[in-house]
Amino acid sequence: MYNHRPTDRLEYFSDAVLAIAATLLATELPKPETETGLLQEIVKQWPAYAAFAASFLFICIAWVNHHNMFIYIRQTDQYLLILNILFLMFVTLQSFTTGLLAHHVGKPEERTAALIYHGTLVMMTLLYNCTWWYATRTDELLEEHADRKLIRSLSKEYVIAPVLHLAALIICLWSVPFSIIPVLFLYIYFALPRLSEKRVKQKNPT
Template sequence: MKTARLEAFSDGVFAIAITLLVIEIKVPEDTHDLAHKLLELWPSYLGYTISFLVIGLVWANHHAMFDHIAVADRMLLFLNTLLLLLVALIPFTAGVLASALRNGESERTAVVLYGVVLVAGGFPFNAIWEYARRDHRLLGPTITPKEAQAISRRFLLGPVLYGIGTALGALLPVLGIITFALLIPFYWLPPLLTRSRRGVAASDRPD
């Protein structure tokens, strides 16, 4: 089967999950000293920002992955459903993290929970790609086996890095949060740089 319906359903889940994040930012009921009360919401702002960018990153890589996956079967649909199950859980973990930081209690548990969900999400994400690229059976002509293998190595690194962040968060919560935040530009920038280099190379080619 074609992947259009799978992608449309996935985009809907991504959109809902990323929108639900803002619900955690509660409007102050008492507007006396409003500036101070808004500043007190910084844990919610932090959880919202990191989680919004993380979900956006997963969506972008999911979109890039399905640029090369031409067809889907029931197993691929199942693996994609597992990924979406964990993506939909991120707003909950973001709320737990913000609440723990705001109350100054159980920050370690909250950071570990957040990281565990990110690590777990990496498994179905990688499973989708590995299943699709096996014998190049679900991939289209837009990518070679060698290029698919290079993408695979990059994807496989994700759960490892998020696992390191989770372990650091178990020791010191702020280190885990910093690691999760730093992984966002790490995973955004290389594709942008690669695309830029490809554009330069294309402009150098004679017509």
């Protein structure tokens, strides 16, 4: 059996990977080179900037929820580390898939690029949930006296992300533009105060 360890190093490493992944998105942005009509050239590249904004926001959402998740997890083991690493691997793919989608918007391979983009998000959110599910089913990893009712409610809350991304993936087979609708719902949902945030306030009233 693997020894249990504090989560500090896991959280520091995850924070660093998420921050770098968000920063790398900017390197995929096109830099128009023209002596006249620079603004018009930038406007023409709107898909790239829209994809950047969407992916940056999603990585920020992932960071917020990853941070909130470890409020309830006090220890880690080898299996949790591996699940977290797999989650981070798909986070780092965001730079590639975002650039791929932006480059192919309006072109024959637009649907293929969108499927890869949404598929990566499905895998990322599924692995996030796997990390959470594994931790919540291993009593030694959770905070002492963890509220099981709260844990079950959070599990239901977290599963919304892969469900909506899977919906976007399916819709993408029919229409790439409409596939953004489930993603927008996801952003709106996670922008609102939720169960995890209320719990944080209860634990830290000051």
